[in-house]
Amino acid sequence: MRRSSVSSTGWSISIARRGILVRHLVLPGRTDNSLAALEMIRDVSPFIPLSLMSQYTPIPAVRRHPLLGRRVTRDEYEHVVNAALDLGFEELYTQEVDDRALNPDFDREEPFVWGGTGGRDELS
Secondary structure, rough: OEEEEEEEEOOOOOOOOOOOOOEEOOOOOOOHOOOOOOOOHHHHOOOEEEEOOOOOOOHHHHHOOOOOOOOOOOHHHHHHHHHHHHHOOOOEOOOEEEEEEEEOOOOOOOOOOOOOOOHHHHHH
């Protein structure tokens, strides 16, 4: 099993040239959905490379939603990562869980440059 993490810059040095990589965004409060998705993917093949993403950032429209109004916790994310390992996935790519707000701001000249530390204060 190969387990990799995205660098602190968020960019990977490797470039995929062929094949498939399944990317799965873990949502807050919905680890049951993530586990069901992992089982469906594993039923196809545990050799499919799997990227588990932790970067869900709530937009202001769902800020008060009981589940989607917050970031994924470290415990939720690690629960899904551990389940993927237990299911026998051979190639797993993971991310750090942090509080950066990763919503692009298209009013800025560089909408994909995140300058702050993120968090709820920057979601307003």
